[in-house]
Amino acid sequence: MMRPDLDIIQHWIAPGSRVLDLGCGDGGLLEYLKNTRQISEIGLEIDANNIQECLSKGVNVIEQNLNKGLQNFGDKSFDTVLLTQTLQAVNYPDVVIDEMLRIGRNCIVTFPNFGNWRSRLYLLRKGRMPVSKFMPYQWYDTPNIHFCTVRDFDVLCREKGIKVITRTVVDHLHQGNWYIKLWPNLLGETAIYHISR
Amino acid sequence: MPKTIPKDSVGIVTPQCLHFDEPLTLRSGKVIASYDLMVETYGTLNAAKSNAILICHALSGDHHAAGYHTDADGKPGWWDTCIGPGKPIDTSQFFVVCLNNLGGCAGSTGPTSLNPETGTFYGPDFPVVTVRDWVNSQLRLMHRLGIAQWAAVIGGSLGGMQVMRWSVSYPEKVRHAIMIAVAPKLSAQNIAFNEVARQSITADPNFHNGRYLEHGTYPKKGVMLARMVGHITYLSDSAMREKFGKSVDDPANPAITNPSIKSNFGRDLRSGKLSFGLDTDFQVESYLHYQGERFSERFDANTYLLMTKALDYFDPSVDYEGDLARTFANSNCRFLLISFSSDWRFPPERTREIVDALLEARKPVSYLEIEADQGHDAFLLPVPRYMEALTTYLQRVSDEVNSQGAKS
Numbered sequence: 001m002m003r004p005d006l007d008i009i010q011h012w013i014a015p016g017s018r019v020l021d022l023g024c025g026d027g028g029l030l031e032y033l034k035n036t037r038q039i040s041e042i043g044l045e046i047d048a049n050n051i052q053e054c055l056s057k058g059v060n061v062i063e064q065n066l067n068k069g070l071q072n073f074g075d076k077s078f079d080t081v082l083l084t085q086t087l088q089a090v091n092y093p094d095v096v097i098d099e100m101l102r103i104g105r106n107c108i109v110t111f112p113n114f115g116n117w118r119s120r121l122y123l124l125r126k127g128r129m130p131v132s133k134f135m136p137y138q139w140y141d142t143p144n145i146h147f148c149t150v151r152d153f154d155v156l157c158r159e160k161g162i163k164v165i166t167r168t169v170v171d172h173l174h175q176g177n178w179y180i181k182l183w184p185n186l187l188g189e190t191a192i193y194h195i196s197r
Numbered sequence: 198m199p200k201t202i203p204k205d206s207v208g209i210v211t212p213q214c215l216h217f218d219e220p221l222t223l224r225s226g227k228v229i230a231s232y233d234l235m236v237e238t239y240g241t242l243n244a245a246k247s248n249a250i251l252i253c254h255a256l257s258g259d260h261h262a263a264g265y266h267t268d269a270d271g272k273p274g275w276w277d278t279c280i281g282p283g284k285p286i287d288t289s290q291f292f293v294v295c296l297n298n299l300g301g302c303a304g305s306t307g308p309t310s311l312n313p314e315t316g317t318f319y320g321p322d323f324p325v326v327t328v329r330d331w332v333n334s335q336l337r338l339m340h341r342l343g344i345a346q347w348a349a350v351i352g353g354s355l356g357g358m359q360v361m362r363w364s365v366s367y368p369e370k371v372r373h374a375i376m377i378a379v380a381p382k383l384s385a386q387n388i389a390f391n392e393v394a395r396q397s398i399t400a401d402p403n404f405h406n407g408r409y410l411e412h413g414t415y416p417k418k419g420v421m422l423a424r425m426v427g428h429i430t431y432l433s434d435s436a437m438r439e440k441f442g443k444s445v446d447d448p449a450n451p452a453i454t455n456p457s458i459k460s461n462f463g464r465d466l467r468s469g470k471l472s473f474g475l476d477t478d479f480q481v482e483s484y485l486h487y488q489g490e491r492f493s494e495r496f497d498a499n500t501y502l503l504m505t506k507a508l509d510y511f512d513p514s515v516d517y518e519g520d521l522a523r524t525f526a527n528s529n530c531r532f533l534l535i536s537f538s539s540d541w542r543f544p545p546e547r548t549r550e551i552v553d554a555l556l557e558a559r560k561p562v563s564y565l566e567i568e569a570d571q572g573h574d575a576f577l578l579p580v581p582r583y584m585e586a587l588t589t590y591l592q593r594v595s596d597e598v599n600s601q602g603a604k605s
Contacts, residue, residue: 018559040561048582051565055589060531062552062564072553 006032006084008168009108012194013037017079020103022066022096023086026050027059034059042078067091070099078104085190087111088144094156101162106196113169115149115185134172134189150185157195166194205281206273207239207264207288214304217337221299227324230313234338235260235297235304239280240288242342248598249344250286251335252276252295253352253359256427256504257496259303262295263288278579285587290595291348299334300326300503308499309410320499321407328355328511332362339370346370348598349591353377353576354543355504358511361551365513368529373594375533375587378540378576380547381521381554382512387542390430391505394423398498407499416498421489423501428488433539433572441480442466521554528555532562533590535576535583542573563590 006029013019015037021030024043027050033039043061045051054061064072067090081104083096088111090096100107112134122130129139137144148156150169157164169180169188180187202208214233221229237260242249252262254275263280265273274280274295282289297305300323308323315322339347350371352360357379364374380387398404401419405412432440442465466479477483517523532555536548545566555562567583569575575583 040559042556042562052582052585052589055563055586056593058593060561060563062556062562063566064564072549072556074557077557077559
């Protein structure tokens, strides 16, 4: 099954466009976009098994660590730069966002919303960092070192003068009904931002 | 000697010598009026002639990439780990072509061939050939075989440079370009090592300005030295550490009297008792002697000089004011590049230069940096992740070939 955030973002990708996916995982999203949107794609990944998966899907993949910079990519060299469920795992999220906006004409960022009521309740009740099915790690061994909330990201965009084209917040059933729209930071589980500069 | 030939081998292969009469104008301006190319092929060319893969050899390679020449053959071809039925370059799917490049010494026209103009060996008169000249001669071979487009061109090191040249000069003739352990051009350090190799050959008293064959002799010592210095650059420090000496923890090692000594990371590099003279004291010395000796028995000195020059001269960006991205502007294939972490001859950063140029040129490219201890030599060895990546990538290429066949 398609991850909920992926189904939404495909509609923001122009047919035949050039797409860079930072932390492309097994290449599933890029493969899907190749089939549905005829994109030309490049994925960046550091995990050997994921890279192997990309090769088997015929997805172009470069072994490159996001945390070591993206200077090798030219300004506005891609139509869209994607960062799906990876923002919270990079060393300097603000630097990566700046770089994405330099490289892509527009960018799509998705991340788990740490402001969700479940996280808040967990912390309030147990006084410990939340561990759940979706975030199964302990605080000391998690790859997710920079959790943020929808409101945090809004503030970052405002401070950096980033234009938010669309903001969608969904729950795990990937529904964006009226009450999630009303209280996105409380009810939303996954935040999906379409941004540009 | 292989008592029985392994199942995943291409088996006994017979090279063929193909003669070409159409003169070939070289980059230097010189012309080779006619020439022979020594060629081996494995697998079967399909009816659409769309499943052909060209293998380009590196400095010391030749046309014998896989299989055995006779039952008594001790060693298979130089890339037998990769080429065969069920291997990464799967000969049950692909028709694989490998040739000895011009200027070589394994049967193709080169310094040891007779010069029709003089009636004696070419020797030092054989013109300097470049990677571009090789690719032009490979194009003639391609036409001879009736192939319009290679499903893939594959090579490591100097072979990878030929792949790069194919993708630049003949974009419509290559579907996939696979370059392994490669650099866009040599570094000053690379050229320096090549120059030491050349000097050791030309300084040998038996070199006779390259006319050693006419003098009935051979600069063996010089070729040995050249190979020894070259060989060091193919290995990594850790690969050499791993290869030589005995573990100090090894109770069967009589040289160790005090097992608590952990110098050299727990290895004793000595071959026996120290001679306190100029005899061979360490295993690495005898290894290099052996490698150099064996190489000097099969490799022509003039060819070695030519091959290192071809390396030094390689720079595909030369026609584009040094702009590598512009060099690839017309390329029309998909690219796969692979580097190895411990390769200090063509380290990953050098391969990345090519990857970055391809990204800038907006070409479809994949790049893998394989963790491997074996240095530059890793490209010839069955490093598991490397083998898996090649297998997977080429399986896609094969699927592509088959789906095309279904369409036509």
